Amino acid sequence: MPATEHRIAAATGTFGRTRAALEVAGGRTDSRLVFAVAGVCYLAAYLVTVGDLAVVDGGSGRLTVRTAADFSRAFVSLGFFRFDAIAILSAGPITYLFSPLNVLLGLSLGALVGANLALTYLGVVQPRACGLESSTGVLAGVPALVSGAACCGPTILLVVGVQASATIVTGFQFLVPIAFAMLIGSLLLVGRKVDPELL
Amino acid sequence: MSDTPTRRAVLAALGAGAFAGCLGGSDGSTTQRSPETEAPETGGDTTTASTATPERPPVPTVDERLPLPMEPASIEDNAVSGGPPKDGIPSIDDPSFVAAASASEWLNPGDPVFGVTRGEETKAYPQSILVSHEICNDVLDGTPVSVTYCPLTGTAMGFERGETTFGVSGRLVNNNLIMYDRATETWWPQVLSTAIPGPWREDPQIQSLSQFRVVWTTWERWSSAYPDTTVLSRNTGFANNYDGDPYGSYNPRSGYYQPDSGTMFRSLSDDDRLEPKRVVIGTRTSEGAAAFEKRALRDQKVLHGALGDTPIVGVYEPTLDTGYVYRNPDEEQYEYRDGQVVDAAGEAHDPTGLPGERLLALDAMWFAWSGFYPDTTLYASD
Known part of the structure; x- marks a missing residue:
C-alpha cells in the first residue's frame, strides 16, 4: 500500500526504524504468531518462576476458585518485584495463584520478548531485510526469570548452590529492571540496523 | 547509516529500566506501620513522648534473661534482609481450625505438624501451612499466643503475645526469623527469644519472651495420641498454594532440609561437630x-x-x-x-x-x- 511504504521509507533514526520494523512484523500473520506464541510462553515461564503457576499431583478435574479475604494484598510486595495473589484457581493438576501485578509484569516482559523474537524471525525469513541480525533479546528476558525464582528469599540460589550474601540479595532487586532495559535496548539495537527500503 | 547507538536510544532504555524500578517499592524499612495492623496499644503507664521507654514491655516477658551470643547491638549488625519486606510473609492473625478427620484429607501421615496442648485445648499447626506464614497469632485456652516456625532454622516455638500480635519483619539473623511485635515494632529474633535493638525501635528493654513447648512431630503420631485435636485450617484468608514448600520437602526429606546441605545466608556458626542441618x-x-x-x-x-x-x-x-x-x-x-x-x-x-x-x-x-x-x-x- 502506497501510504505505508511512504511512511516506512521516511523512517529514520533508531526509534523510527524500530517502529517501522515492528509495524511490518505486526502486519504479517506469521510474525504476529511468533510474537503471540513467544509472549504467552514467556508469561507462563515467568508465572512458574515467581511461584504463581504450579503443577501438582492429583487434584480434581473441576475448576475451583477461591478468593483471598483482602484484595489489597494484590499490592503487597513479597520482595524482588513479586506481588501477592488474591485468588487461587485449581483445575486438575494445575494450581494458579492469580496476582494481577505479577501478570502485568509478566505480560510486559513477555511482550518485549515476543517483539524481539518477531523481529528476529523477520530477519530470518526476509532476506531483503538482511540488516536484521539475530536478536539476543530472548536472552535478555532471562534476568527477570531468575528474579522471579528469587521471590521469597533467593531460593534460586539453593538450586545453584550459592550462599546469599548481602550483595547478592541487593543485586536481585535489579534483575527485573535490568531485564526491561536489556529487552528494550535489544529491540532498539536490532531496529536501528533496519534499512526501511528493504522491508 | 550510523553504527553507533544514538544517545537518545541509550537514555530511553535506561529510562525504561528506571521506570520499571519504581514498581519495586520499599522494603518496609521505613517506620511506616502496615495499614492492616489493628493491634491495640498495650495498657500501662506509657508517657506521651514516643521515644520514652514504657514501664511495661509490650509482650509478656520472663525475669530470667536468656543467653545471647554477643551484645544485642551486634546481633542487629548481623541481621540481613531475607528478601520480602515487613509482613511480606504474612502472619496468620485470624486462624480457623478444622477437625482431625477433615485435615486427614490433605495431611499425609508423615507430614510434620507442630503440636500444642494447653489446658483443655489440643491443636496441630501443619508445617505445610506455617512455611508460608511463619507466625500464627492464636488464642490457646484463653491465653493469647503465637505459634511460630522458621523454615531455615527448623525451629517451631510458642510464645505468649499479650495484647498485641507478632509479625514477620523480613529480616534474618543467623538465617533465623526476626519477629517484631506490632505494639512497639521491637525486634525479637525467634530462637534467642529476646528483644534486640532494631531500625524501628532502637532502645528496647532487653528481655526474653515467655515461651511454651511446641512439639515437632508427624500428623500420624499427633492424631493417634490426640484424636480430638483440631488442626489449623488451610482457609487462611490468603491466596497461597499449601501443596508446595519453597525450600524442599520433609516427607521425604530433600532440598534445603537435608542434613548436609548448606545454609541460604551466612551462618554465625563455625562448629562442625554435626552437619549443619542435623x-x-x-x-x-x-x-x-x-x-x-x-x-x-x-x-x-x-x-x-x-x-x-x-x-x-x-x-x-x-x-x-x-x-x-x-x-x-x-x-x-x-x-x-x-x-x-x-x-x-x-x-x-x-x-x-x-x-x-x-x-x-x-x-x-x-x-x-x-x-x-x-x-x-x-x-x-x-
Whole structure:
C-alpha cells in the first residue's frame, strides 16, 4: 500500500526504524504468531518462576476458585518485584495463584520478548531485510526469570548452590529492571540496523 | 547509516529500566506501620513522648534473661534482609481450625505438624501451612499466643503475645526469623527469644519472651495420641498454594532440609561437630545451653549431660518421636526399659514425667543452635 511504504521509507533514526520494523512484523500473520506464541510462553515461564503457576499431583478435574479475604494484598510486595495473589484457581493438576501485578509484569516482559523474537524471525525469513541480525533479546528476558525464582528469599540460589550474601540479595532487586532495559535496548539495537527500503 | 547507538536510544532504555524500578517499592524499612495492623496499644503507664521507654514491655516477658551470643547491638549488625519486606510473609492473625478427620484429607501421615496442648485445648499447626506464614497469632485456652516456625532454622516455638500480635519483619539473623511485635515494632529474633535493638525501635528493654513447648512431630503420631485435636485450617484468608514448600520437602526429606546441605545466608556458626542441618533438641537457661542430637536420643533413649554446672538428662519419648530434658540435680542414672525411664532404685517414670524440673526444649538445626549458643554442650552419637 502506497501510504505505508511512504511512511516506512521516511523512517529514520533508531526509534523510527524500530517502529517501522515492528509495524511490518505486526502486519504479517506469521510474525504476529511468533510474537503471540513467544509472549504467552514467556508469561507462563515467568508465572512458574515467581511461584504463581504450579503443577501438582492429583487434584480434581473441576475448576475451583477461591478468593483471598483482602484484595489489597494484590499490592503487597513479597520482595524482588513479586506481588501477592488474591485468588487461587485449581483445575486438575494445575494450581494458579492469580496476582494481577505479577501478570502485568509478566505480560510486559513477555511482550518485549515476543517483539524481539518477531523481529528476529523477520530477519530470518526476509532476506531483503538482511540488516536484521539475530536478536539476543530472548536472552535478555532471562534476568527477570531468575528474579522471579528469587521471590521469597533467593531460593534460586539453593538450586545453584550459592550462599546469599548481602550483595547478592541487593543485586536481585535489579534483575527485573535490568531485564526491561536489556529487552528494550535489544529491540532498539536490532531496529536501528533496519534499512526501511528493504522491508 | 550510523553504527553507533544514538544517545537518545541509550537514555530511553535506561529510562525504561528506571521506570520499571519504581514498581519495586520499599522494603518496609521505613517506620511506616502496615495499614492492616489493628493491634491495640498495650495498657500501662506509657508517657506521651514516643521515644520514652514504657514501664511495661509490650509482650509478656520472663525475669530470667536468656543467653545471647554477643551484645544485642551486634546481633542487629548481623541481621540481613531475607528478601520480602515487613509482613511480606504474612502472619496468620485470624486462624480457623478444622477437625482431625477433615485435615486427614490433605495431611499425609508423615507430614510434620507442630503440636500444642494447653489446658483443655489440643491443636496441630501443619508445617505445610506455617512455611508460608511463619507466625500464627492464636488464642490457646484463653491465653493469647503465637505459634511460630522458621523454615531455615527448623525451629517451631510458642510464645505468649499479650495484647498485641507478632509479625514477620523480613529480616534474618543467623538465617533465623526476626519477629517484631506490632505494639512497639521491637525486634525479637525467634530462637534467642529476646528483644534486640532494631531500625524501628532502637532502645528496647532487653528481655526474653515467655515461651511454651511446641512439639515437632508427624500428623500420624499427633492424631493417634490426640484424636480430638483440631488442626489449623488451610482457609487462611490468603491466596497461597499449601501443596508446595519453597525450600524442599520433609516427607521425604530433600532440598534445603537435608542434613548436609548448606545454609541460604551466612551462618554465625563455625562448629562442625554435626552437619549443619542435623536436628538437635536444645535447651538453654541463663546458666548455659545444651543440645542432644535427636538421632542419638532416638537410638540411646536416655542421655545424661550437663547445662552449665547442673546435671541434666535427656529422654526419648516414642509416641511423638520427640525428646524432653529434665534437671537431674542428684545425678540419678536412668535407664530405658519398655518405654519407661527407670532410675537406679527401680522406680519407673513415663518419659513425660520425670521427677526433676522439666526444661523448655526445642528442635533446631545444628548450625542455628551452635550459632546462637556457641558455648553449648553437645551430646551426640559417637
